[in-house]
Amino acid sequence: MNHWTAGLTAEGPRQGLPIATSPGIPLIDAAASEVFQSGELQYRAVRALNQIITAPAALTMMDLSVEAEAFGCPIRFSETENPTDAAPIASDQESIQRLVVTEVGTARTKEYLLAARCCAENIADRPTLGGLIGPLSLAGRLADMSRMMLLLATEPATVHCLLEKATVFLTDYAKAFKASGCGGLIMAEPAAGLVSPAMCEEFSSRYIRRIVEAVKDEHFAFVLHNCGKTERLIPSMLGTGASARHVGNAVDICKVLAQVPGDVPVLGNLDPVGVFRLGTPESVYAATTELLKQTTGYPNFVASSGCDIPPGTSIENLIAFFKALTDADEKPGGKRVDL
Numbered sequence: 041m042n043h044w045t046a047g048l049t050a051e052g053p054r055q056g057l058p059i060a061t062s063p064g065i066p067l068i069d070a071a072a073s074e075v076f077q078s079g080e081l082q083y084r085a086v087r088a089l090n091q092i093i094t095a096p097a098a099l100t101m102m103d104l105s106v107e108a109e110a111f112g113c114p115i116r117f118s119e120t121e122n123p124t125d126a127a128p129i130a131s132d133q134e135s136i137q138r139l140v141v142t143e144v145g146t147a148r149t150k151e152y153l154l155a156a157r158c159c160a161e162n163i164a165d166r167p168t169l170g171g172l173i174g175p176l177s178l179a180g181r182l183a184d185m186s187r188m189m190l191l192l193a194t195e196p197a198t199v200h201c202l203l204e205k206a207t208v209f210l211t212d213y214a215k216a217f218k219a220s221g222c223g224g225l226i227m228a229e230p231a232a233g234l235v236s237p238a239m240c241e242e243f244s245s246r247y248i249r250r251i252v253e254a255v256k257d258e259h260f261a262f263v264l265h266n267c268g269k270t271e272r273l274i275p276s277m278l279g280t281g282a283s284a285r286h287v288g289n290a291v292d293i294c295k296v297l298a299q300v301p302g303d304v305p306v307l308g309n310l311d312p313v314g315v316f317r318l319g320t321p322e323s324v325y326a327a328t329t330e331l332l333k334q335t336t337g338y339p340n341f342v343a344s345s346g347c348d349i350p351p352g353t354s355i356e357n358l359i360a361f362f363k364a365l366t367d368a369d370e371k372p373g374g375k376r377v378d379l
Contacts, residue, residue, distance in 0.1 A: 041223050041261040044167055045283045048096060048305045049340045054332070054365040056343040057307055058316070059226070059265075059286075061101045062122070062351040063358055064089030072351045073117040076103055079154030086159050090166070092355060094362055097223070098163045100156050102171040102348040103148075104228055107209065108181040110146040111139065120351055128184035133198045136183070141205045144212045153220050160221030167223030169263065172213055174229025175247040178206040185231065192239060199243060207247045214255045224261030226286065227251070228348075233268010233290070237276055245276040252281045263307070267347040274299040289314075289346030293331070297338040307344040310361075316345055317353045321360035328364035 048055050064085035065075050075081040082101050090098045105123040109115045113125040130136045145153070152170070159168040173181075179202045180188040191199050217225055232244040248264065256262045264277055267288025274296055277285055284305040287296050293309050300306050310316065315327045328343060335341040343365060349358075 041167065041283070042258045044096070044223065045261050045305060046303075048284070048342050051339075053369050054343065055096050056328075056362055056365045057095050057097060057099075058310075058343075058345040058349055058358065058361060059099060059102055059312070059347060060093070060095075060316075060345065060349040060353070060358055061086055061089065061099055063349060063353045063355055065351060067092075067355070072119045073123075076101065076117060076123050077148060077151065079151035079158065082151070082155035083158035083162070086155065087163060089355075090163055093358055095166070097166050098159050098168045099226065100152060100159060100168065100170050100222075102226070102228060103152070104173045104177065104181070106148050106152055107173050107178050107206075107213065110142045110149050110209070111182055112142075113181065122348065122350070125181050128187065129182055130202060131183045131187045133195065133201075136198055136202045136205075139182070139202070139205055141208050144209070144216045149213060149216075153216055156217055156222050157220040160223070167261075168221070169224045169226050169261070170217035170220070170222045171226050171228065172210060172217070174227050174232065174244065174264075175203050175206045175210055175251075176235075176244040177229050177231040178210065179203050180231045182206070185234075188231070189234065192235065192243060196243075203243060203247050207250055211251050211254045214251055218255050218260050223259070224263065224283070225255070226263040226265055227282075228265045228267075230265075230267050230288075230347075232273060233266050233270055233288075237272050240273045241276045241279070245280050248280045248282070256281065256283065265347070271295045271299075278304070284342075286344065287346070293335060293341070294338070297335065297341055300340065302338075302340050305340050305342050306338070307342045309344065309346040312345040312347045312349045312353075316349045316357050316361070319357055321354075321356045324357045324360040325364045328361050329368065332364070332368050
């Protein structure tokens with residue numbers, strides 16, 4: 041996977057890795073609410089999608105409600121959006137102290153691990169990357185994010201108690217993805233984009249670093265995603281030791297790239313809704329081409345969506361994204377050229 045990470049930005053045809061799994065759901069004629077509850081259906085959707093697109097990795101579903109549900113949060117399912125947790129379960133010191141660290145395999149985590157194992161075993165031409173939530177984002181779902189912001193300012197020790205429990209579970213979950221045969225993980229930590237750089241380091245990055253150290257090696261990559269305003273958080277994100285950084289469409293991508301060493305891949309940052317979901321093949325192609333133009337001079341840039349591409353996004357729009365990458369390469373020879 042060290043070779044795979046280096047290959048993302050190596051000289052040659054441009055790589056693109058949109059966070060796209062939901063567009064595979066219509067390909068298997070299934071309802072989104074069913075797919076998000078079935079590892080077998082998830083695998084079929086991912087396999088069908090990866091038979092069409094030329095991404096360098098197969099991604100399992102990004103569903104940030106799975107881990108909260110495993111702790112006991114009720115979940116709402118939808119045919120047009122990813123599932124979401126419906127109510128917090130640990131919003132004060134007493135309830136946080138009572139919270140028991142759940143076992144991996146609880147609730148739908150077993151289905152996501154099943155999907156990961158099936159993808160790793162049966163999609164042979166590219167590695168599979170599993171998906172999981174970050175510790176601060178999980179804590180925010182368990183406690184309610186508005187409540188979490190108050191606790192960060194008034195009861196930091198209580199927040200650390202909750203983060204410790206979240207991190208223990210997430211470390212075990214990450215190890216389970218590794219054991220399933222995955223070549224790596226994408227961790228989504230959007231809550232860190234809501235706090236200051238100092239708070240990001242104290243309440244997010246220090247815990248992520250523990251998870252990275254527990255699973256990352258030459259055979260297992262770790263991609264850290266934060267779709268918030270991360271320009272000021274890049275030093276802290278780099279300090280986690282993750283293999284690559286993934287940023288959202290809220291940032292100026294060039295301001296991010298200017299802070300990252302050239303040997304660290306940076307992925308992003310086309311709007312998953314405005315560009316991919318609501319766009320047309322023509323507008324997706326144009327937006328992708330413009331993004332490549334903006335990032336000329338940064339060989340460690342890898343085009344992607346800024347976050348998870350939602351259900352209802354057309355396959356034609358994804359195909360247009362990859363066509364823009366192909367057309368940006370000089371032929372013959374596959375060398376990258378300025379646009």
